[in-house]
Amino acid sequence: MMESQFDLSLAIPEIFxxxxxxxxxxxxxxxxxxxxxxxxxxxxxxxxxxxxxSGIQWMGAEEGSTFFGLYVVDExxxxxxxxSYIAVAVTLIYGREYIQSRDMLRGGEFYVLTLxxxxxxxxxxxxxxxxxxYLGLELMSLAIYALVAIRREDxxxxxxxxxxxxxxxxxSGFMLYGMSMIYGATGSLDLDDISxxxxxxxxxxxxxxxxxxxxxxxxxxxxGVVPFHMWVPDVYxxxxxxxxxxxxxxxxxxxxxxMLRILVEALPALTGDWQQMLMILAVLSLAIxxxxxxxxxxxxxxxxxxxxxxxxxxxxxxxxxSGEGNPFANASAYGSxxxxxxxxxxxxxxxxxxxxxxxRQGFEAETISDLKGLNRRSPWMAAVxxxxxxxxxxxxxxxxxxxxxxxxxxxxxxxxLWLAVVAVLFSLxxxxxxxxxxxxxxxxxxxxxxxPIQICGATRSxxxxxxxxxxxxxxxxxxxMALCLQAIRTSxx
Numbered sequence: 181m182m183e184s185q186f187d188l189s190l191a192i193p194e195i196f197x198x199x200x201x202x203x204x205x206x207x208x209x210x211x212x213x214x215x216x217x218x219x220x221x222x223x224x225x226x227x228x229x230x231x232x233x234s235g236i237q238w239m240g241a242e243e244g245s246t247f248f249g250l251y252v253v254d255e256x257x258x259x260x261x262x263x264s265y266i267a268v269a270v271t272l273i274y275g276r277e278y279i280q281s282r283d284m285l286r287g288g289e290f291y292v293l294t295l296x297x298x299x300x301x302x303x304x305x306x307x308x309x310x311x312x313x314y315l316g317l318e319l320m321s322l323a324i325y326a327l328v329a330i331r332r333e334d335x336x337x338x339x340x341x342x343x344x345x346x347x348x349x350x351x352s353g354f355m356l357y358g359m360s361m362i363y364g365a366t367g368s369l370d371l372d373d374i375s376x377x378x379x380x381x382x383x384x385x386x387x388x389x390x391x392x393x394x395x396x397x398x399x400x401x402x403x404g405v406v407p408f409h410m411w412v413p414d415v416y417x418x419x420x421x422x423x424x425x426x427x428x429x430x431x432x433x434x435x436x437x438x439m440l441r442i443l444v445e446a447l448p449a450l451t452g453d454w455q456q457m458l459m460i461l462a463v464l465s466l467a468i469x470x471x472x473x474x475x476x477x478x479x480x481x482x483x484x485x486x487x488x489x490x491x492x493x494x495x496x497x498x499x500x501x502s503g504e505g506n507p508f509a510n511a512s513a514y515g516s517x518x519x520x521x522x523x524x525x526x527x528x529x530x531x532x533x534x535x536x537x538x539x540r541q542g543f544e545a546e547t548i549s550d551l552k553g554l555n556r557r558s559p560w561m562a563a564v565x566x567x568x569x570x571x572x573x574x575x576x577x578x579x580x581x582x583x584x585x586x587x588x589x590x591x592x593x594x595x596x597l598w599l600a601v602v603a604v605l606f607s608l609x610x611x612x613x614x615x616x617x618x619x620x621x622x623x624x625x626x627x628x629x630x631x632p633i634q635i636c637g638a639t640r641s642x643x644x645x646x647x648x649x650x651x652x653x654x655x656x657x658x659x660x661m662a663l664c665l666q667a668i669r670t671s672x673x
Contacts, residue, residue, distance in 0.1 A: 187246040190253045193233050193261060194302050200226045201295045208292065216291065220276065223291045227269040234261050245308050249370050252308035256440070256671035259518075259663060260305045260433050267430040267525055268298050273642050274533035275422030284330055284420060293330075294426055297323035301434035310359040310369040313438050317355070317402075320431060321348050327423045328415060340418025347411045351401035358394030361387050371446035378449040392450055395442060396457045402435040403491045404484075406464035416484035417546070421539060424480060425532040428487065429525050436521045439498065444514065444672050458499040459599070465492030466603060470610040480546050482613055483531060486572060489610055490524050496603060497587045500594040511673055513594065515665040516586035522660065523571075523579045523653060530568045530646040534561065537635055537643065548617060553626030558633045560640075562621045564647040571650045573614040574607050579654040586661070 188195065204226070208219040238258035245252045272294065279290055300320025307313040325348065329341030363369055365387040366377040377383055401408040416424050443454050469489030476482040494517050501513030538545035538554075538561070545551070555562035571580035584607060591600045635643075653660060 187244065190237075190242065190244060190246045191251055191306075192237075193230055194299060194306075196233060197226065197230060197295060197299050197302065200229075201292060201299065204295065205292045216280075219291045220272065223272055223295060224269060226295065227265045227272075230265045231262055234258055234265070238262070249372070250307075250309045250312045251303075252306050254671035255667040256437065257306045259667045260437050261302055263522055263525065264298060264301055264305070264430040264433050267433070267529060268294060268426075270529050270533070270642060270646065271422070271425045271429060273639055274529070274536045275425060276639070277636070278422045278536045278539055279420070282331065282420065284422070289326070290330060290422070293323045293327050297327070297426065298430060301430055304434040305437040307438060307441060308371055310363070310371070313442070314352075314356060314359065316434070317352065317438070320434065321352065324423075324427055324431065327426060328419045330423065331420055334420075336418045337420060340415045343418075344411050344415045347401070351398045351408065354394045354401070355398030358391045358396075358398065361391030361394065365391065371441055374446045375448060378447065388450060389453055392447060392453055393457070396454060396461075399435065399439050399442070400461055403432070403439070403494070404488055405461045405491045405495060406468045406488060409465070409468070409488050412488060413481045413484040416487075417478055417481045421480065421532060421535050421544070421546070425529065425536065428483075428528050428532060432491075432521060432525055436494065436518070440514065440518075440668075440672055443498070444501070444510075455499050458495045459596075462492045462495035462499060463599070463602060465489060465495065466606040470606045470613075473610065473613045476613070477548055478546055479535060479548050479551070479617070480532070482548070482617075483528070486610070486613075487528070489606065490520075490572075493584060493587050493603065494520050494524075496599060497590050500587075500590040500596065511665055511668050513590035514668045514672065515661065516583075516590045518664040518668060519657070519661050520583040520587055522664070523583045523650075526646065526653075527568055527571050527580060527650055530564065530643065530650065531572070533643060533646065534565050534568070537561065537639065538633065548620050549627060551617060551620045552624040554621040556626065561633065561635075564643055565621065566618050567647045567650055569614040569617050571654070573611040575611070577651070577654045579650050579657065582654055582657045 200222070204219055204222050207222065208216060211218055235258075237253070238255070243254050272291070284290055297320050300316045300318070300323065303316030303319060304313060305316075307316060325341060325345045328344055329338055331337045359369070362374060365383045366374045368374050368377060378388065397408060401411075404412040415427065419427065447454065465488050469485045469487075469492060473482050473485035473489070476485060497513050497517030497520060501510045501517070535545055538550065551565075554565070567578065571578035574580045574584040576582075584603075588600050588603060591603065
């Protein structure tokens with residue numbers, strides 16, 4: 181990989197987004213329209229331009245590092261950035277009517293904060309140094325803290341924001357303390373240098389392990405896995421649904437990126453240690469996530485515990501990739517985790533997006549009972565949500581089934597039969613609460629007078645494409661899986 185001390189061309193996407201974000205902020209300050217149409221249009225055009233810029237860089241094989249190794253551009257960063265742009269664009273489209281009807285555009289902060297959260301995620305994805313990781317993490321986190329509390333008059337949103345801020349600050353402190361211990365042991369913050377120093381055997385083992393524990397704890401919080409999951413259900417439920425979607429989609433990709441870069445790129449010599457940690461976190465997340473989701477009546481809270489269980493599957497793939505130093509097995513396992521994360525974000529966009537579309541002025545479609553009789557009111561919406569629920573449950577031929585199958589194959593290849601059995605058992609348990617949603621839509625009588633559901637054509641088209649991709653990627657997953665494997669092989673291993 182080519183290294184340059186100061187090559188701005190590699191960082192064009194971040195520079196472009198930072199400039200356009202400030203432009204949109206200024207434009208919005210002088211906008212008096214209640215719908216903030218100009219800010220919305222500029223935000224979508226910015227994201228479209230970012231897709232083009234990163235796509236050109238990717239097709240032109242523009243790779244390397246700059247700013248003295250602080251910033252890295254490779255196939256993994258291109259893939260995850262483009263996925264993040266798409267996720268944020270879809271979020272803005274789904275949430276357009278929701279945020280306007282709830283007077284969340286008074287100061288126009290929603291679009292700008294979402295874009296700056298994306299900027300933080302991009303910095304995390306391209307981080308080649310602990311300092312860059314922390315800079316991106318804080319930029320993303322501060323923007324999302326503000327988004328969660330954007331409805332200042334709503335007590336539940338304010339409470340969720342305070343919980344998220346306090347616990348998120350604690351997790352950031354964990355990561356910073358872990359980074360400081362590893363810096364003290366190795367004398368470097370650069371990920372490649374840290375790997376070289378550890379593999380040379382010239383570092384004290386105990387400080388490294390302590391630093392690793394704090395780093396894994398911070399990563400576990402950002403992914404929302406047990407026992408660092410306590411913020412997930414409360415923040416998912418308490419946030420405005422549009423903000424919940426911002427929080428649930430693209431940030432997961434950035435968190436996964438820094439997990440790969442820290443554990444696999446910087447700390448491969450400590451594989452035996454972090455493998456055991458991830459195994460415990462994965463099993464606990466599968467157990468508590470699925471079992472607790474069963475008793476939930478709030479749909480957003482149920483999806484929060486569902487997220488916890490799905491992150492357990494992602495950790496299983498990461499854990500399986502550390503077996504016996506086999507490059508092919510490692511690439512297969514890490515690629516499976518990357519595929520799982522991408523497809524999970526795709527399905528989550530549709531699931532929470534459907535909640536946004538069902539909500540209307542003065543009504544939040546947050547409980548499972550709100551979905552009763554949905555098939556009678558809108559057969560199209562019921563069919564789309566059924567596809568998404570079946571995919572999250574892991575039923576064939578949808579992409580959720582193939583993603584789970586890849587993880588289980590990686591776990592079996594690593595020699596952990598009992599882990600595969602545990603994962604399958606908890607997946608079967610988890611299928612119950614997804615099927616309960618489908619039962620409510622198709623077999624339960626609606627509560628009260630069914631209200632008509634009106635959806636604009638653009639949003640309906642995006643939702644149809646979203647659900648269609650869940651089906652198509654389940655039937656033809658080879659292209660995306662090949663991209664994931666190529667990104668892992670060329671960027672991480």
